[in-house]
Amino acid sequence: MKKKLFYGAAAGIVSIILLLCMPFSQIDLASGTLRTAPSLPDAAPDPIENPVVTDGQYSLTVESSIGMLTYYNQSDVRWADYLYGGQDPVRKYGCGPTVLAMIVSSFTNQTLLPSEMADWAAANHYWAPRGGTAHNFIPECAAAFGLQANSFQNFTVEGVLSELSSGHILVALMGPGHFTGSGHFIIITDYWTGTQVRVADPASLENTQTPWEVQTILDELSHAANSGGPVWSISPK
Numbered sequence: 001m002k003k004k005l006f007y008g009a010a011a012g013i014v015s016i017i018l019l020l021c022m023p024f025s026q027i028d029l030a031s032g033t034l035r036t037a038p039s040l041p042d043a044a045p046d047p048i049e050n051p052v053v054t055d056g057q058y059s060l061t062v063e064s065s066i067g068m069l070t071y072y073n074q075s076d077v078r079w080a081d082y083l084y085g086g087q088d089p090v091r092k093y094g095c096g097p098t099v100l101a102m103i104v105s106s107f108t109n110q111t112l113l114p115s116e117m118a119d120w121a122a123a124n125h126y127w128a129p130r131g132g133t134a135h136n137f138i139p140e141c142a143a144a145f146g147l148q149a150n151s152f153q154n155f156t157v158e159g160v161l162s163e164l165s166s167g168h169i170l171v172a173l174m175g176p177g178h179f180t181g182s183g184h185f186i187i188i189t190d191y192w193t194g195t196q197v198r199v200a201d202p203a204s205l206e207n208t209q210t211p212w213e214v215q216t217i218l219d220e221l222s223h224a225a226n227s228g229g230p231v232w233s234i235s236p237k
Contacts, residue, residue, distance in 0.1 A: 052205060056080075062200055062208060064189035065164045066235055069106045072098050072114050074202050079115040085127040090114055095185045096133030097121050098202035099171060102187065104145045107236050114202075117141075132183065136227035138171050148235045151228030155221070157195050157214040163233055164191050173230040177220030179207060188217065188231075 052060050056077035061068045074080065080091040090098065097117035105111045112120070121127055124144075126137035142149035152163060152170060163170060170188040174180050179201060187200040192211040199217075201207035221230040 058205065060205070060208075062189055062198060064106075064169050064187075064198075064200075065191070066107060066167055066169055069102055069169075069187070069189055069200055071200055071208060072102050072105075072202060073205060074098050074114065076114075079113060079118075082115040082118065084118040085122040085129060087129060088127075088132075090118055093130070093132045094118055095202050096126070096137050099185045099187055099200075100138070100141045100145075102200060102202070103142065103147065103169070103171075103234060107147065108145050110145060133185075134227075135173065135225055135229050138173075138185070138232050139228055142232070142234050146237060148237050150233050152231040152233040155218050155231070157218070160188065160197065160214045160218070161191055161195070164188070164197065168233045168235045171232045171234060172217060173222040173225045174217070174220050175222035175224070175230075178216065179204070179220065183222050183224070 052058060056075075058071060058073040058076050060071040062071050063069070074091045074094050079094075080089065082090045082094075084090055084094050084097065088094075094114055097120075098114040100121075101112045101114045101117040104117070105113075118127075121133055121137055121141065124141075126134045126141070128134055139149040139151070152159075154160070154163070160170065169190075172186055172188055174184045174186055176182065179186060180203075184201075184203065186202070186207075188197050189200050190198045192198050195214050196211040197214055197217070199207060199212055223230075
């Protein structure tokens, strides 16, 4: 009988200790029973990023040293087959108008699509049949739309990074290499990290989303440039 009383008392003490160790939120004070832990809702799914290319149309903005740049790609279905000068498809020959359409649409109060800028270039005698765009189009078109455009001649890593940090972007005419097999305009938009920069390549989304060593760009500049090229510095006035 004493043993039963002892074991009963011990069991009661253990029960009391366990209850005291439980957080009050888990004890139903009215009934003295343990509450079942409420089930938590499933974690919210990660947000789905909008695709950059949808049904052949590009939708992207990229950082630049003078603000956000609206990116246009020559292969966008809205203008890829548009005939520059009534003859040359923008997808192949329209890098110049596409570059200036990006800059004008982003940093002035006007919005021009690559097809519209191609018409402007052709009407103002910058179109070169089967050859793309005359080099003087870059500084003269930028000036015509109220932007400051100057020839850039400091072809060093430090010079490029300094120009970007002082509130300018650079339009570069590239020769054979990573960006083209002949001649091709790109925009050097902003500092990335170390000695790398961001670019906006109107013919390549991949190049646009890749950091580039400044020296690589300098090594592949076109040696056939004129009109202050192969690099022009552009900024809002």
